[in-house]
Amino acid sequence: MDTQPAIAVRGVTKRFRLDDGSEFTALDDISLSLAEGEFVTLLGPSGCGKSTILRLVAALEAPSAGTVLVEGKAPAELSRQHRLGVAFQDHALLPWLDVAANIALPFRVAGQKVDEARVAALIRLVGLAGFEKARPRQLSGGMRQRVAIARALVLKPDVLLLDEPFGALDAVTRRQMNIELQRIWTEQRTTTLLVTHDVGEALFLSDRIVVLSGRPGRVVRVVDVPFARPRDPAIMRSALFHEMSDDLTEALAPPAGAP
Amino acid sequence: MTEARKTFLLGALGILAFLALWEVAGQGRWLGLSWPPLSAVLALLVDENRQPLFARALGATLSSLGTGYLIGGAGGIAAAALAHLATPLRPGLERTNAFIHAIPSVALAPLLILVVGREGTPATLAALNTFFILYVSTASGLAATPPALKDLVQVLGGGRWTRLRRLDLPMALPTIVSGMRLAAPSALIGVIIGEWFGAPRGVGVLVINAMQNFQIPLLWAAVLLAVLVSLSLFGLFGALHRGVVARLR
Ligand SMILES: Nc1ncnc2c1ncn2[C@@H]1O[C@H](COP(=O)(O)OP(=O)(O)O)[C@@H](O)[C@H]1O
Numbered sequence A: 001m002d003t004q005p006a007i008a009v010r011g012v013t014k015r016f017r018l019d020d021g022s023e024f025t026a027l028d029d030i031s032l033s034l035a036e037g038e039f040v041t042l043l044g045p046s047g048c049g050k051s052t053i054l055r056l057v058a059a060l061e062a063p064s065a066g067t068v069l070v071e072g073k074a075p076a077e078l079s080r081q082h083r084l085g086v087a088f089q090d091h092a093l094l095p096w097l098d099v100a101a102n103i104a105l106p107f108r109v110a111g112q113k114v115d116e117a118r119v120a121a122l123i124r125l126v127g128l129a130g131f132e133k134a135r136p137r138q139l140s141g142g143m144r145q146r147v148a149i150a151r152a153l154v155l156k157p158d159v160l161l162l163d164e165p166f167g168a169l170d171a172v173t174r175r176q177m178n179i180e181l182q183r184i185w186t187e188q189r190t191t192t193l194l195v196t197h198d199v200g201e202a203l204f205l206s207d208r209i210v211v212l213s214g215r216p217g218r219v220v221r222v223v224d225v226p227f228a229r230p231r232d233p234a235i236m237r238s239a240l241f242h243e244m245s246d247d248l249t250e251a252l253a254p255p256a257g258a259p
Numbered sequence B: 001m002t003e004a005r006k007t008f009l010l011g012a013l014g015i016l017a018f019l020a021l022w023e024v025a026g027q028g029r030w031l032g033l034s035w036p037p038l039s040a041v042l043a044l045l046v047d048e049n050r051q052p053l054f055a056r057a058l059g060a061t062l063s064s065l066g067t068g069y070l071i072g073g074a075g076g077i078a079a080a081a082l083a084h085l086a087t088p089l090r091p092g093l094e095r096t097n098a099f100i101h102a103i104p105s106v107a108l109a110p111l112l113i114l115v116v117g118r119e120g121t122p123a124t125l126a127a128l129n130t131f132f133i134l135y136v137s138t139a140s141g142l143a144a145t146p147p148a149l150k151d152l153v154q155v156l157g158g159g160r161w162t163r164l165r166r167l168d169l170p171m172a173l174p175t176i177v178s179g180m181r182l183a184a185p186s187a188l189i190g191v192i193i194g195e196w197f198g199a200p201r202g203v204g205v206l207v208i209n210a211m212q213n214f215q216i217p218l219l220w221a222a223v224l225l226a227v228l229v230s231l232s233l234f235g236l237f238g239a240l241h242r243g244v245v246a247r248l249r
């Protein structure tokens, strides 16, 4: 059967007009597609256009050429129906709302009654029980990012977009957050597109890794991740994990002799 | 000692020095009869026989001030919110606002007397001054929402109105309140100028009458009254601003 992909990016080129009037090609003929319930990671050096791909899927940018479809429709349709969850690198919490109110914001924006039980469950899920009444500025960087992830999940979205959600964290906290996200995701299996430049994070979390090269952004490699779910953190110490990790790191490095 | 307390103490010292100088200059008649000592002015201000006079003047002034301030302030905030929601209206509203502001109150007052009458002119001038300041502060506050937060509301499927209510307005609140604070003295100036052009009573009327009858201490008492109103409003809104900032940031 020919099932429709949850997210389809077909031959997308994105050019930005710079202040001096010149054009800059951020993405060049990118194609990728995600099946429903698939976790795909965009892996690439900083500036290669990962965030731009996510913004295209979130309908925050429009492609210069090519098409982006979510469930076969224009991507703006999904956010209009309040079925898109996003957590960006800048956690974007509202400073005047406490943790519970920040997580409940999607209900309010959608004009729905706040499901307090759902909010409480998510607070527990991301390990923030006891911090319901705390304001963002009273939280550590890691806690703020957990709030952003809980907020992204609260409406049970059909598509989840995560842009370096753990980018600002130290290695230890980041690993912890990866383990938690893996656990949370395994319960919901939401179609997810994650952006990262951390090879270990990509391997531990995703079903498939799309490696991009920079300037302009192009797909250089697609890697299937074989680890069965739910994943035990112990797989990060396996020989296969290390081997794939070395392989991906190499794929990320620019080819010798390139400018 | 903290920096804030040092500033406060230095400020208080400065004011005390000024008041002392005022008293000494008045006692010594350094500037002639037009500069009475502070004690004489204060004595007049608390003089029981004068209380009804001051109360009536202050009542009229505060009532014009309150009316004009509320109408002008609400109008300024609403117009800025409208310009924010309906982008095509923005240039027109901005030009109208700049135009209103470009006319000096003193020139506008005689015209207003004809249109809204002597009683209504002080409040109208206060409203115009307040409108301008609150339009500008609200507009700049609403425009200052970080792009990442706008993106968030858009991705969550919120329209312009939802964004205004849930994001832009709360974000702009400290700027709006600091506009409210700046507008208070400016509205008072509008009221007093309005009163000069023949309102039946008010602090401005007191000033004009005292001046024309050469009642120097009364003139000073009236001016002091205006300054006190202005300073208390400024202080009140300052406290409100600190509260809002603490609540929102
Ligand atoms: N709005 C924009 N205007 C101009 N250039 C942009 C804009 N957004 C992104 N770019 C450029 O596009 C390239 C890719 O950006 P981005 O997608 O943020 O990369 P990544 O997320 O992989 O670090 C960068 O060189 C960046 O400077």
Ligand SMILES: [Mg+2]
Residues within 6 Å of the ligand: A050, A051, A052, A163
């Ligand atoms: Mg990025």
